[in-house]
Amino acid sequence: MIPYGVGMDIGCRMSLSILHTPISYLDGARDKYEKALAEHTKFGMYETHKSHIDHEIFERDTFDLIPILRRLKGKAIKQMGSSGGGNHFVEFGEVEITEKDEQVGLPKGKYLGILSHSGSRGLGAEIAQYYSRVATEQCPLPKEAQNFAWLDLNTHLGLEYWTAMNLAGDYASACHDDIHRRLVRAVGGRVKARIENHHNFAWKEIHNGKEVIVHRKGATPANENELGMIPGSMTAKGFIVRGKGNPDSLNSASHGAGRAFSRGECRSLFTQNDIRKELKLKNVILMGGNAEEAPMAYKDINEVMNSQSELVDILGTFQPRIVRMDK
Ligand SMILES: Nc1nc2c(ncn2[C@@H]2O[C@H](COP(=O)(O)O)[C@@H](O)[C@H]2O)c(=O)[nH]1
Numbered sequence: 307m308i309p310y311g312v313g314m315d316i317g318c319r320m321s322l323s324i325l326h327t328p329i330s331y332l333d334g335a336r337d338k339y340e341k342a343l344a345e346h347t348k349f350g351m352y353e354t355h356k357s358h359i360d361h362e363i364f365e366r367d368t369f370d371l372i373p374i375l376r377r378l379k380g381k382a383i384k385q386m387g388s389s390g391g392g393n394h395f396v397e398f399g400e401v402e403i404t405e406k407d408e409q410v411g412l413p414k415g416k417y418l419g420i421l422s423h424s425g426s427r428g429l430g431a432e433i434a435q436y437y438s439r440v441a442t443e444q445c446p447l448p449k450e451a452q453n454f455a456w457l458d459l460n461t462h463l464g465l466e467y468w469t470a471m472n473l474a475g476d477y478a479s480a481c482h483d484d485i486h487r488r489l490v491r492a493v494g495g496r497v498k499a500r501i502e503n504h505h506n507f508a509w510k511e512i513h514n515g516k517e518v519i520v521h522r523k524g525a526t527p528a529n530e531n532e533l534g535m536i537p538g539s540m541t542a543k544g545f546i547v548r549g550k551g552n553p554d555s556l557n558s559a560s561h562g563a564g565r566a567f568s569r570g571e572c573r574s575l576f577t578q579n580d581i582r583k584e585l586k587l588k589n590v591i592l593m594g595g596n597a598e599e600a601p602m603a604y605k606d607i608n609e610v611m612n613s614q615s616e617l618v619d620i621l622g623t624f625q626p627r628i629v630r631m632d633k
């Protein structure tokens with residue numbers, strides 16, 4: 307098990323709620339939806355909600371049995387329902403279901419959607435840092451290969467990481483549920499379907515008749531019939547997908563459009579004015595954000611989807627309309 311192969315934000319994921327609400331409500335009352343994002347989402351290192359939910363996850367023995375988790379429990383409670391910095395986002399937008407699918411369970415048509423992107427916050431970051439360091443100590447490798455240091459799952463430490471990683475994944479999922487619950491309570495409506503997936507995580511799977519640990523760092527699981535959400539950018543459509551279980555990609559697909567420009571390049575390439583123009587053109591409102599996360603930073607998602615037509619089927623799209631990010 308390679309802790310760095312899972313990534314430093316364990317359980318970074320996409321979660322899409324599809325509401326029963328007609329999409330015209332969003333265009334008719336943009337202020338209401340903006341206000342909900344301003345008041346009921348929290349971002350970055352310092353913002354947290356005033357009230358916290360009693361989530362089942364905090365009752366788990368795991369938090370008491372592993373010393374690093376015992377220390378991190380208080381922080382995890384405080385950060386529940388918040389999102390990270392950088393390109394983590396929460397947005398309202400337009401879902402269009404273009405193919406009928408039993409698991410999605412919705413007729414073709416347009417719906418109001420909430421899409422969130424974030425991970426396991428301080429909890430996952432500290433788990434990742436701690437066990438990456440431990441793996442490096444356990445498994446001396448040449449300097450240039452140190453990120454590949456592993457922990458054997460048949461050892462105490464390996465099992466500890468596996469347990470902590472799974473807890474961080476469940477915590478990330480619970481954070482998204484809390485984000486969506488707060489927003490739905492603020493704007494009203496009912497959730498008809500939820501499509502979500504981790505894109506930084508590891509799973510025990512059978513490939514070529516053998517049990518292996520598949521590390522997906524920046525990849526969407528695309529096992530046969532598995533649903534997932536692949537975003538584009540804050541101005542481009544994202545895609546609701548169903549995996550084809552293609553063994554050539556170890557049943558995986560891309561987890562987004564991916565960057566065309568690094569954060570450093572974005573700082574010198576794009577001005578606030580360029581971003582404002584692009585947002586206006588695509589009729590998207592942005593709250594927060596900066597040049598590093600500019601929509602022009604990303605590749606063309608349509609080209610990316612065309613290149614992975616052997617990995618996933620497309621069931622629908624999500625067009626962001628109001629986007630909130632950290633400042
Ligand atoms: N709907 C939105 N999608 C976005 C936005 N900014 C980036 N993106 C897409 O998400 C993935 C996430 O990549 P990660 O490596 O940080 O997990 C990225 O590749 C883009 O396709 C946004 O504001 N809204």
Ligand SMILES: [Mn+2]
Binds near residue numbers: 318319423424505
């Ligand atoms: Mn991510």
